[in-house]
Amino acid sequence: MSNRRDFFRTAGGVALGATAVSRVGAAALPEAVVQTSPTMQPPLMPPNGRPYNPVATLNGWTLPWRMKDGVKEFHLVAEPVVREFAPGMTARLWGYNGSSPGPTIEAVEGDRVRIFVTNKLPEHTTVHWHGVLLPSGMDGVGGLTQPHIPPGKTFVYEFTLPRAGTHMYHPHGDEMVQMAMGMMGLFIIHPKDPRQFKVDRDFAFVMAAYDIEPGAATPRVSEMTDFNLWTWNSRVFPGIDPLVARTGDRVRVRVGNLTMTNHPIHMHGPSFEVTGTDGGWVPKSARWPEVTTDIAVGQMRAIEFDAIAGDWSIHCHKSHHTMNAMGHKVPNLIGTDMRGLGERIGKLIPGYMTMGENGMAGMAEMGMELPQNTLPMMMGTGPFGPLEMGGMFSVVKVRDDIKPGDYKDPGWYKHPKGTVAFEYTGEQPPAPRAASTPAPADATMSVRKPGAGGGHDHHGH
Numbered sequence: 001m002s003n004r005r006d007f008f009r010t011a012g013g014v015a016l017g018a019t020a021v022s023r024v025g026a027a028a029l030p031e032a033v034v035q036t037s038p039t040m041q042p043p044l045m046p047p048n049g050r051p052y053n054p055v056a057t058l059n060g061w062t063l064p065w066r067m068k069d070g071v072k073e074f075h076l077v078a079e080p081v082v083r084e085f086a087p088g089m090t091a092r093l094w095g096y097n098g099s100s101p102g103p104t105i106e107a108v109e110g111d112r113v114r115i116f117v118t119n120k121l122p123e124h125t126t127v128h129w130h131g132v133l134l135p136s137g138m139d140g141v142g143g144l145t146q147p148h149i150p151p152g153k154t155f156v157y158e159f160t161l162p163r164a165g166t167h168m169y170h171p172h173g174d175e176m177v178q179m180a181m182g183m184m185g186l187f188i189i190h191p192k193d194p195r196q197f198k199v200d201r202d203f204a205f206v207m208a209a210y211d212i213e214p215g216a217a218t219p220r221v222s223e224m225t226d227f228n229l230w231t232w233n234s235r236v237f238p239g240i241d242p243l244v245a246r247t248g249d250r251v252r253v254r255v256g257n258l259t260m261t262n263h264p265i266h267m268h269g270p271s272f273e274v275t276g277t278d279g280g281w282v283p284k285s286a287r288w289p290e291v292t293t294d295i296a297v298g299q300m301r302a303i304e305f306d307a308i309a310g311d312w313s314i315h316c317h318k319s320h321h322t323m324n325a326m327g328h329k330v331p332n333l334i335g336t337d338m339r340g341l342g343e344r345i346g347k348l349i350p351g352y353m354t355m356g357e358n359g360m361a362g363m364a365e366m367g368m369e370l371p372q373n374t375l376p377m378m379m380g381t382g383p384f385g386p387l388e389m390g391g392m393f394s395v396v397k398v399r400d401d402i403k404p405g406d407y408k409d410p411g412w413y414k415h416p417k418g419t420v421a422f423e424y425t426g427e428q429p430p431a432p433r434a435a436s437t438p439a440p441a442d443a444t445m446s447v448r449k450p451g452a453g454g455g456h457d458h459h460g461h
């Protein structure tokens with residue numbers, strides 16, 4: 001084990017024993033691989049070292065390493081990046097190796113890793129390895145366990161991974177700014193025995209929230225609560241990859257939360273179990289079935305389910321978190337007669353829009369003009385029409401004929417005949433009212449139907 005003193009003596013140029021940070025290693029930086037595409041890269045099969053079953057990082061990638069004398073050497077570069085949130089909007093963020101989140105780091109229980117961190121930001125930073133068991137001096141807390149990494153400098157973190165698990169990395173220096181700017185990544189430690197915790201598909205993402213004014217590209221980092229872009233791996237629906245699996249596959253989804261609020265992650269279709277946290281794996285006897293699991297700030301959850309054919313939504317159940325940038329500060333005008341109001345205000349305030357008088361669903365189709373570089377709050381088109389979603393939403397796409405290792409979007413589910421909800425076109429008798437509970441006279445609400453010219457009394461239909 002290397003301790004903090006060894007670490008700095010080594011960084012100062014004194015070579016120590018084999019288990020300390022090696023001067024040779026520090027003298028020869030491994031290549032810093034850069035990836036700027038937001039397209040999901042195929043899971044990285046380990047080219048050397050212990051075998052493991054790699055994860056699929058949604059809209060992301062895994063950092064390649066160099067094996068040096070039995071140590072896996074990684075090179076992270078903290079730097080400004082440009083990230084597409086979804087087609088139509090890009091953000092100026094800070095991240096690692098060209099992307100936000102940074103690349104996923106994958107290693108195996110028992111591995112010794114040496115992670116070089118180069119700071120190309122305009123201010124100092126550190127990297128904290130969230131949930132990873134390591135010597136305190138490798139924990140990456142600026143000021144407490146190490147000096148900050150100044151701009152232009154490279155630091156070395158080196159430790160052995162004693163426990164398999166689902167973890168993250170992020171700065172522990174000027175956290176408020178650096179995490180609000182997108183600095184985070186996943187750190188997955190696979191079990192030494194690849195048969196342990198084995199699944200057929202293993203997806204991973206980390207949740208981040210941004211506040212980017214429509215038309216702007218840089219997040220407001222001082223925001224505490226009122227974010228307008230809720231992302232998975234710095235992507236919003238419909239920019240988030242589907243989670244593709246084959247019928248019957250055992251599927252794991254690992255989710256980390258580095259926003260400033262909790263996210264109840266809900267999945268349609270099969271129920272799941274929480275099988276792991278970043279504290280470790282949950283014993284089988286302590287698991288129970290769920291369809292929603294709340295993920296608090298700073299937590300990670302690994303959920304697992306047996307895939308059933310279909311298109312199953314997976315999303316945060318806070319409905320504001322499945323909206324994109326324009327969903328805020330809109331007055332609720334449901335039930336209000338607003339004929340002509342938007343037009344009249346629009347003459348005074350160009351681009352003004354009101355919440356629809358029959359709800360907001362019409363907005364997905366309105367094609368309203370937006371400022372440059374932002375996204376409509378409701379997006380995506382499915383096989384039956386607009387999906388009216390944004391933010392933290394994706395689709396688990398399960399098909400009978402997906403090949404192992406194939407993560408390509410298979411398109412929309414072809415529902416077996418007779419299994420899709422349909423319109424009732426038969427006779428519609430008047431709805432009876434219970435005689436004992438007459439509606440109060442003032443309960444009648446005038447509702448205008450879309451497309452209808454005048455007001456219709458809702459009752460009697």
Ligand SMILES: [Cu+2]
Pocket residue numbers: 230262263264316317318321392
């Ligand atoms: Cu949420």
